[in-house]
Amino acid sequence: MPVATRGMMRGVPHDRLRPMGAEMMLSNAFHLFIRPGVESVQKLNGVHGMMAWDGPILTDSGGFQVFSMSDICKLHEGGVKVENPIHGGWIDWTPKMAFEVQAGLEPDVAMVLDHCPSEPSNRDDVAPAVERTMRWAKEQRELHEARGGAGSGQALFGIVQGGIFEDLRTECAIGLREMEFDGYAIGGVSVGEAHAEMMTAVESSAAHLPENKVRYLMGVGTPIDIVESVARGVDLFDCVFPTRTGRFGTALTHAGRLHLLNARFREDTDPIEPGCNCSSCLSMIPRGAIRAGFQSKEINSSMLVAVHNLHFILDLMKRIRVAIAEGSFEELRAEIAQVYRPRLT
Numbered sequence: 001m002p003v004a005t006r007g008m009m010r011g012v013p014h015d016r017l018r019p020m021g022a023e024m025m026l027s028n029a030f031h032l033f034i035r036p037g038v039e040s041v042q043k044l045n046g047v048h049g050m051m052a053w054d055g056p057i058l059t060d061s062g063g064f065q066v067f068s069m070s071d072i073c074k075l076h077e078g079g080v081k082v083e084n085p086i087h088g089g090w091i092d093w094t095p096k097m098a099f100e101v102q103a104g105l106e107p108d109v110a111m112v113l114d115h116c117p118s119e120p121s122n123r124d125d126v127a128p129a130v131e132r133t134m135r136w137a138k139e140q141r142e143l144h145e146a147r148g149g150a151g152s153g154q155a156l157f158g159i160v161q162g163g164i165f166e167d168l169r170t171e172c173a174i175g176l177r178e179m180e181f182d183g184y185a186i187g188g189v190s191v192g193e194a195h196a197e198m199m200t201a202v203e204s205s206a207a208h209l210p211e212n213k214v215r216y217l218m219g220v221g222t223p224i225d226i227v228e229s230v231a232r233g234v235d236l237f238d239c240v241f242p243t244r245t246g247r248f249g250t251a252l253t254h255a256g257r258l259h260l261l262n263a264r265f266r267e268d269t270d271p272i273e274p275g276c277n278c279s280s281c282l283s284m285i286p287r288g289a290i291r292a293g294f295q296s297k298e299i300n301s302s303m304l305v306a307v308h309n310l311h312f313i314l315d316l317m318k319r320i321r322v323a324i325a326e327g328s329f330e331e332l333r334a335e336i337a338q339v340y341r342p343r344l345t
C-alpha cells in the first residue's frame, strides 16, 4: 500500500498510482481527525472521495504516530492523551474514539488502537504494552461486532505487539486470533531494531496467525525486509521508505541503491534505471539532470525518483506473487539478498 498519511501522497502524482500497479492505499485516521476533521472528510465523501480512490483503503488508528510523539503524549490505561499538534489543547485518543473516527472516515479496513512501545527491546515496557494492546483490542472487537462486524462494510484488523520477544509475540498473536478479527497486523517493528530481530518478531507473530486471513506487516520496508517477511507468511505491507528515500535522492534498482547526488552521475545520460518502464524512466530525463535538479532543490527531481522507487517496490510485490505461483520464490529471495544487504545493527 502506498502511504497517503494525510490523504495525499508525498511526491507521487495521483495519476501515476494505477499504472504502476497500486491497488490498495493507506491513510491515517489520527491525522485526518486532526485535519481536515471527520465531518469535513464526510463532506468530501469519506476517505474514498477525499483521496479520489475507488480501490480499497486502509486507515491506521494512529497508535504508532501518537506514541512516536512521546514528548506530547500521556499514556493512561484507557487510552492516550495527546496534545493537538495543530489546534492546541488535549485529545483523549481512546480505543472507542479511534474506532468511531474510522467508522466516520469510511475506509474498507480500520485498524485497532494498540500500544506501540518506543523501545522494542525493553521487556518492562513491552510486556505491559502487550497487555494493554489485548485489552483495547477486545474492547474494539466488541464495538465492531455491535456495528455488524465485516457486514458493516468495514473490516477491523487486530495488531500484534510484543517487541523483539518471541513469547510475548506468541501470546499476543494467540490472544488476538481467539478474538477473531477480519485480518491481522504485526506492529511495533522497524523502530530501530536489527534485521534479524525484526525477523524474529515477524516469525513469532505470523506463525500463530490464521492462514486464511490477511497478515499485514506495518511500516515495512526495504526490499530485503519485504522478501524475508513474505518468506515468513506476510501478505501486505505499507511503507514510506520508497518515496522518502527517493525524495532524498536514492534510487532503488535491480542492481541495488543508487545515490544520485554522487558526483559520478554528474554527466550520466542514462535514465534512473535503463529498462524500467516507470514514467520517470520512460521520460528519459538523464541522471545528470536529476542530480543537478536535486542540487538546486527542484521538486521534480524528488518526484521523479519517488515515482521510480514506488514503482520498483510495487513491481517487486508483483514479482513475488508470480514467483510464488511459479515455485521460484527462493531464487528471487536469493537475488534480493545479494543486492540488498540486511541492516545488521
Ligand SMILES: [Zn+2]
Pocket (backbone or CB within 6 Å): 272, 273, 276, 277, 278, 279, 280, 281, 282, 308, 311
Ligand atoms: Zn523507473
